[in-house]
Amino acid sequence: MSTDLPPQVGRTRAGEPATFLEAVAEALWEEMERDDRVFLMGEDIGAYGGAFKVTRGFLDRFGPSRVIDTPISEGGFTGAAAGAAHMGLRPVVEMQFMDFISPAYDVLTNYIATSLYRGSGPLPLVVRGPAGGGNRGGPFHSQNVEMAFFHTPGLKIVYPSTPSDAKGLLKSAIRDDDPVLFEEHKGLYRAPFCRETLPAADRVVPIGKARVALEGEDLTIVSYGLMVHRCLEAAEALARDRIRVEVIDLRTLLPLDEEAIAASVRKTGKLLIVHEDTRTGGIAGEIAIRMNERAFEWLDGPILRVTAIDSPVPFSGELEDYFLPTAADVATAGRYLFRY
Amino acid sequence: MRGLAGIPREALEDLLFQCLQGKLLEERLRRSDTPQVLSGATREIDLRGIAIARAMRRTRDGKGDLCFPGPLAPGPALAFGATPLEYLRHAARTRTSPASARSGGDSWTDLRRGILGWSGRPGMMTQVVAGAALAFARRDADRAALAFESFPALDSGGWHEGMSLAAAQRAPVLVVLAGRDDGDRRSTTGSIARAYGIREIRAPANDLASLFRVASRARRRMAAEGGPALMKLGLLSAGRRGALLPQLRKQLLSEGLLLPSEIDAIARTASAGVSQALSRILREGAPEPEDALVAVRMDSAPLHPWTRMRSPSPEGSRVPSKEPGAVHVH
Known part of the structure; x- marks a missing residue:
């Protein structure tokens, strides 16, 4: 087995800034080095190194018993991960694209998510993979799948927006005793604006805690994943209009850190929710009702949302650009809400 | 090799006890005076499932083999150390049941004993058991898995995905189609x-003894060499099913391994256990409604329906106020 580090896991040790993808790879590598119960399963993750090369070099270092190339059978290998987790291992399942998780919906929602409640014990496993649009992937390689699982009791859903959070949250997810869905926006994977020098120490980021990405007084914008960056762009534009925006990066969708949102709403009195996922049944609806329950007296305007439109993700670039929410959309909604 | 050859006497005594226990439980559950609370319990315990499951390596510390009883439940679960009372509790959905009355079907999970239960789509559990066997293969432990599935599982994609993975990864799992x-x-x-x-x-x-021997050999080979194996257990007529236990008894007597008095003693022990379980289940109650409220994640607290709390408010502990900032806590 090789002792050389593959390039995508050596940035932090070299003191260099890491991309989002490299942060994910480092988290996997370090957790596999730390705990021999951790192993990977997925399509083309071994010899090929993964569709996005997150696991390039892992097979050489950790061997075929810990980096398992699976048949094209998302339900089968997710179910197998559950069995391995029952036996004390810590599987990390890669969906080549998160769109492909749908064949595993049965085992995830009916078996894995219910395990603890049924008295079958916890199932510590992670299902991770690239999600989101903007890469001209069309309807089958661009989806955000979080809300298909959001209403399933028993799961956790993590969707980070920065390399440091991706690394720290993935480490937490692997160490967590509950099943965790971990979405990685592929638009962040190699984005130049999304490089960070990561701490060399073994830093974990707790699941279930949002962060304030930008402090402000006039308006709260809540988002996650790539859209956090769109919101920060919008906040810059709004700042030029003297509108001071607070941006909350959820980081974890389930469990939802509603206290962080409520605390910000109590400060600003205005709430805008932004997600790349489609509109109907998106997390904005859930956040809106929770703030209606928790912070109604503090609201000085309607809760608004900016989302993708309710359609499959279109393939053509022109169509996809229109489909996806933009920083300009966020800024427009922010101005409207500020003046309300 | 036929008959009882090659099977240690203690294993045969144990097999006889397990099969007698299963048969007695089945007979009692079929009687017309079976308590109403057990109306959902099985009326058929296939002793062949017990014989195969008893051939696996069982422990009580979660480090032995693993068994998914599937359509033959509860027989293989009993063979893996579950007691008749545990099964009756599960069937009656009592508060004391192994799954705390929160799971259905004829089997439940007890990983200390190596029992993996589920009531769902045929075939899915082959995936899960294949993953457990994969864990055994990865750790080079002397462990193997056993999964009973019904034939309709063959028509599900899930079963084939599980078998495909088990075969590709040389996972030690014996899949029995029944x-x-x-x-x-x-x-x-x-x-x-x-x-x-x-x-x-x-x-x-x-032939229960031959089934036990064949399964024992398959188990040893899987644990040593890895790789899954497939076995078919076809339907038996009622007459042939009923002949299984007398045949085992006859073999034990004819080969001089047990005396009639010893067999009778084993039968009395089995009968006493079943009778005790049946009388005890009548004294055990249904769950309280609020037993529905348990954690769904390791770090989550169950939430009561807020409308049923003493002071209704969405927060449960907060009285709505018109004045921002005013929060009253009970």
Whole structure:
């Protein structure tokens, strides 16, 4: 087995800034080095190194018993991960694209998510993979799948927006005793604006805690994943209009850190929710009702949302650009809400 | 090798006890005076499932073999150390049941004993058991898995995905297809095994001791060499099913391994356990409604329906106020 580090896991040790993808790879590598119960399963993750090369070099270092190339059978290998987790291992399942998780919906929602409640014990496993649009992937390689699982009791859903959070949250997810869905926006994977020098120490980021990405007084914008960056762009534009925006990066969708949102709403009195996922049944609806329950007296305007439109993700670039929410959309909604 | 040859006397005594216990439990559950609370309990315990499951390596510390009883539940679970009372509690959905009345079907999970239960789509559990066997293979432990599935599982993609992975990864799992094979298929167990490049275990259909021996050998080979195996247990007529236990008894007597008095003593012990379980289950109550409220995640607290709390408010502890900032806590 090789002792050389593959390039995508050596940035932090070299003191260099890491991309989002490299942060994910480092988290996997370090957790596999730390705990021999951790192993990977997925399509083309071994010899090929993964569709996005997150696991390039892992097979050489950790061997075929810990980096398992699976048949094209998302339900089968997710179910197998559950069995391995029952036996004390810590599987990390890669969906080549998160769109492909749908064949595993049965085992995830009916078996894995219910395990603890049924008295079958916890199932510590992670299902991770690239999600989101903007890469001209069309309807089958661009989806955000979080809300298909959001209403399933028993799961956790993590969707980070920065390399440091991706690394720290993935480490937490692997160490967590509950099943965790971990979405990685592929638009962040190699984005130049999304490089960070990561701490060399073994830093974990707790699941279930949002962060304030930008402090402000006039308006709260809540988002996650790539859209956090769109919101920060919008906040810059709004700042030029003297509108001071607070941006909350959820980081974890389930469990939802509603206290962080409520605390910000109590400060600003205005709430805008932004997600790349489609509109109907998106997390904005859930956040809106929770703030209606928790912070109604503090609201000085309607809760608004900016989302993708309710359609499959279109393939053509022109169509996809229109489909996806933009920083300009966020800024427009922010101005409207500020003046309300 | 036929008859009882090669099987230690203690193993045969144990097999007899397990099968007697299963048979007695079945007979008691079939009686017309079975308590109403057990109306959902099985009326059929296939002793062949007990014989196969008893051939596996069982422990009580979660480090032995693993068994998914599937359509033959609860027999293989009893063979893996579950007690008749535990099964009756599960069937009656009492508050004391192993799954705390929160799970259905005829089986439940007890990982200390190596029992993996589920009530769901045929085939899915082959995936899960294959993953457990994969864990055994990865750690080079002397462990193997056993999964009973019904023949309709063969018509599910999930079963084939599980078998495909188990075969590719050389996971030590014995998959036993049981029950009525009435699917519109031309493949046989042998042709399926060949297609996956795995072993087919030919089961002697009507001889408990031979089934035990064949399963023991398959288990040893899987644990040593890895790789799954496939076995078929076809339907038996009621007459042939009823002849299984007398045949075992006859073999034990004819080969001089047990005296009639010893067999009677084993039968009395088994009967006492079943009787005690049946009388005790009548004294155990249903769960309280709020037993529905348990954690769904390791770090989550169950939430009461807020409308049923003493002071209704969405927060449960907060009285709505018109004045921002005013929060009253009970």
